[in-house]
Structures are given as C-alpha cells and as structure tokens.
Amino acid sequence: MGKFSKSSGTSQEIPTAALPDIIFMLLFFFMVTTVLREQDLLVRQQLPKATQLTKIEKKSLVSYIYIGQPRNTDQYGNEPKIQTNDVFTEVDDIIQFVNQEKDKLDENQRDKITMSFKVDQETEMGIVSDVQEKLRKANALKVLYSSRKVAPQE
Amino acid sequence: MARSKNRATTEVNAGSMADIAFLLLIFFLVTTTIANDKGITMRLPPPPDPNNPPPEVTKNDKNIFKILANSQDNLLVEDEPWEEDPSALKEEIKKFILNFGNPGPEGLDIYNSLPPGMKTYISINGRSQDSAEDPTEAVVSFKAQRGTSYELYIAVLDAINTAYNEVYGERVGLTAEEFLALDKSNPIQKDLYDRARQGIPRAISIAEPDKVGGR
Numbered sequence: 001m002g003k004f005s006k007s008s009g010t011s012q013e014i015p016t017a018a019l020p021d022i023i024f025m026l027l028f029f030f031m032v033t034t035v036l037r038e039q040d041l042l043v044r045q046q047l048p049k050a051t052q053l054t055k056i057e058k059k060s061l062v063s064y065i066y067i068g069q070p071r072n073t074d075q076y077g078n079e080p081k082i083q084t085n086d087v088f089t090e091v092d093d094i095i096q097f098v099n100q101e102k103d104k105l106d107e108n109q110r111d112k113i114t115m116s117f118k119v120d121q122e123t124e125m126g127i128v129s130d131v132q133e134k135l136r137k138a139n140a141l142k143v144l145y146s147s148r149k150v151a152p153q154e
Numbered sequence: 155m156a157r158s159k160n161r162a163t164t165e166v167n168a169g170s171m172a173d174i175a176f177l178l179l180i181f182f183l184v185t186t187t188i189a190n191d192k193g194i195t196m197r198l199p200p201p202p203d204p205n206n207p208p209p210e211v212t213k214n215d216k217n218i219f220k221i222l223a224n225s226q227d228n229l230l231v232e233d234e235p236w237e238e239d240p241s242a243l244k245e246e247i248k249k250f251i252l253n254f255g256n257p258g259p260e261g262l263d264i265y266n267s268l269p270p271g272m273k274t275y276i277s278i279n280g281r282s283q284d285s286a287e288d289p290t291e292a293v294v295s296f297k298a299q300r301g302t303s304y305e306l307y308i309a310v311l312d313a314i315n316t317a318y319n320e321v322y323g324e325r326v327g328l329t330a331e332e333f334l335a336l337d338k339s340n341p342i343q344k345d346l347y348d349r350a351r352q353g354i355p356r357a358i359s360i361a362e363p364d365k366v367g368g369r
Contacts, residue, residue: 020171027179034182048308051241052315053192054334062191116191119304124225126300128307129363136201145308146193 042076042083043068048121050147061114062144063101065094067127068120080123082131091130098138114142194311196358216284217291218359219250221310225301229310240309247317251292251354252276253285261288264353272324289354297361314358322350 043066056062066083070076082089084097102110115135119128135143221243222230229236231243254265254276265276265288286292294314298307316330323333326346333350336343 016172020175023172023175023179027175027182030179030182048305050194050308050312052194052312052319052330052334054195056191059191114195116193121303121305121308123304124300125298125302125304125307125363128304129298129300132198133362136198139201141198141200142195143198144191144193144195145311146191147308147312149192 040086041066041071042086042088043070043081044120044122045118046121047118047146047148049150050145051150053147053149054144056114056116056144058112061105061109061112062116063098063113064116064118065097065131066118067123067131069122080120080127082127091127091134094131094134095138098135098140102140111139112142113140114144115140116144116146118146194308194315196311196360213291213293214287216255217286217293219247219286219292219294221294221296221314223296223298223302223306223310225299227303227306229306240306241313241316243310243313244317244320247294247314248321249279250286250294251289251317251321253280253282253288253292255281255283255285255287257288258290260290260353264289267353268325269327293357293359295359295361298363300363302363311358311360318354318356318358321354325354326350 045066045068064084068080069078070081070088076088082091082094084094089097098113098115102113105113117128117131132143135141220230220232224230229240229243231246236243252272252275254261257265265273268276294317296310296314298310319330319333323330326333326349328336328346328350333347336347338344338347
C-alpha cells in the first residue's frame with residue numbers, strides 16, 4: 001500500500017493543456033456546420049408537417065419566399081403577407097424578385113432555380129396560388145414546399 | 155543575469171485560453187441555426203401560351219382520381235366526402251395507380267415487369283373496371299379552393315407523393331424512404347431510380363383554385 005502512495009512526487013492534477021485544443025475543435029465544428037440566420041423573419045412561421053421530404057441539392061440555386069401572418073400585427077394587420085429577403089412584397093412584385101434572383105446565377109443555371117416556399121400552415125391557399133401563378137409567368141417552375149419531417153403513419 | 159532568474163515565468167499563461175474558446179463556442183451555438191431545409195418538391199406547369207391554347211382534355215374520366223378540398227377544409231374524393239385523415243388517402247391512390255382495368259400494350263409491359271408481390275396485390279385490388287385503365291394513363295388531380303388551409307394542401311400533396319414513392323419503391327424492393335434517399339449522382343442508384351420510375355409517370359395535376367371562398 002505504502003509503496004503506491006509514496007512512489008512518486010509528481011502532481012496529481014489532470015493535465016489541462018489540451019483542453020483549449022479540444023474546445024477549439026468543437027468551436028470549428030459548429031462554425032462549419034451552421035449558417036448564420038440570413039434575415040429577420042417578419043412573418044409567423046409554423047411550417048406544415050410532411051413525410052416525403054427531399055433535401056435541397058444545391059443551396060445556391062434556392063431562393064426563399066416567406067408567407068404568413070405578420071409578427072407585428074399592430075403595425076401590419078392580420079392578413080397574410082409575402083416576405084422576400086428582408087422586406088414585405090406584393091404579389092405583383094414576385095416576377096421582379098425572381099428575375100433579380102436569376103440574375104445572381106450563371107446563365108446556364110437560371111432554369112434550375114428553385115423557389116422554396118416557407119409558408120405558415122394557417123395560411124389560406126389563395127395567396128400561395130397567386131404567387132405560384134406569378135412564378136409560372138416568371139418561368140421559375142421548380143418549387144419546394146418546406147416542411148417539417150414527421151414519421152409516416154402506418 | 156536577470157533573465158535567467160525569471161525563466162520559470164516566461165511562458166504565456168494558456169489556462170484561460172479554454173475559457174475564451176468556450177465563450178466563442180457558446181456565441182456560435184446561440185447565434186446559429188443548423189440548416190434544415192427540406193420539403194416536398196414539385197414542378198409547376200409551364201405558363202399558358204396565348205398562341206397555343208392547352209389541348210382539350212381527352213382523358214377518360216375513370217383515369218382521373220379527383221380530390222377536391224373546400225374552404226372549410228373538407229375533402230371530396232372521387233365524388234364522395236372523405237371523413238378520414240388525409241394521410242389515409244395514400245392507400246386509395248395506390249390502389250388507383252396500380253389498377254389495370256383495361257391495360258393497353260404499354261400497360262401490359264409494365265404489369266409484366268412488376269415483382270410477384272405486386273402482381274398478387276393487383277390481382278386482388280387492381281382489376282376494377284371503374285378505375286384507371288393502366289398506370290401510364292392514371293392521373294391524380296387535386297384541386298383546392300382559395301380558402302383551403304396550406305396545412306391541408308401539404309397533407310394531401312404528401313399523401314399523393316407517399317403513394318407514388320411506395321409504388322416506385324416496391325417495384326425495386328425498397329421502402330418509400332429508401333426510394334426518396336436514392337442519390338441520382340451515383341450510377342447504380344440512378345439506374346435503380348430509373349427502373350422504378352420507368353413507365354409510371356408521377357402524374358399529379360394541381361388545378362388552379364376557384365376564385366371563390368377565402369381571400
């Protein structure tokens with residue numbers, strides 16, 4: 001017994017020199033895997049649930065259209081509104097928005113632009129179909145209805 | 155020399171480095187959101203061409219599976235009110251897609267290419283004369299009104315897609331999830347995908363909503 005306790009005079013502390021490296025590795029992991037929230041949401045977003053979801057293949061080809069009741073109901077009222085980038089848009093300005101987004105892409109990729117609908121589940125279809133009508137006119141035919149994943153019911 | 159006296163303290167104290175890194179880590183944890191953008195993909199029909207009006211619909215009525223949703227979120231499926239959950243629609247749609255009421259030559263080719271399990275399914279369910287003639291002809295039509303909620307719209311669209319993905323998956327021995335996860339840039343998986351899709355089009359028709367009800 002005594003042999004062990006007296007065997008060495010080295011300190012009993014755990015070496016913590018590698019701790020910063022470990023933390024830095026964690027830090028880099030989170031920095032790489034996360035994206036900063038690009039824009040402030042002005043509308044309520046409770047996405048609908050669905051089972052058959054596909055991932056976006058190329059994020060650079062995706063533009064987002066947010067639809068829902070404004071968060072600030074005192075200022076903007078209860079009617080659902082459309083948000084693109086950081087501002088509210090009207091249905092008639094959607095074509096212009098699509099063209100702006102297409103201009104950001106290479107010429108040969110413009111037809112592949114995907115419009116991602118982030119629509120609050122309480123919204124009525126009227127405004128969504130108005131936007132879709134405009135997207136057809138603007139020739140942005142690929143759409144993605146963003147949804148939350150749920151396990152399929154058997 | 156004075157320098158040699160202080161040798162023990164010339165090292166930079168790195169003990170607080172961990173704390174600094176922790177602070178940064180917590181900052182990134184709080185300010186970032188993990189990208190989780192997934193959804194149901196769909197292709198909109200091309201814009202109507204004024205010089206080239208759309209062709210008259212010549213489809214036989216029984217080849218169209220009609221789903222209507224009104225602004226009270228009630229469903230009308232094949233002219234009958236649908237009381238159950240929208241997700242239960244998938245069984246009906248699957249039966250409809252896999253119905254061989256009066257198959258043409260292409261339909262017979264498809265029937266012969268199906269695995270035995272599906273042939274058994276068809277011999278039990280898939281010989282109805284008032285349903286689709288064969289999978290090449292079958293179209294699922296979904297029409298919502300302006301007042302229909304987006305939630306129901308997605309639920310029905312999801313049910314239709316589930317039905318198709320299950321049919322495609324079953325053809326090549328996969329589940330709907332595995333079929334969806336196929337990577338089209340991988341040649342082997344692409345081939346599997348093509349074989350599953352071959353001959354059975356994902357014919358979903360989304361009609362424009364009526365200009366009544368809602369806003």
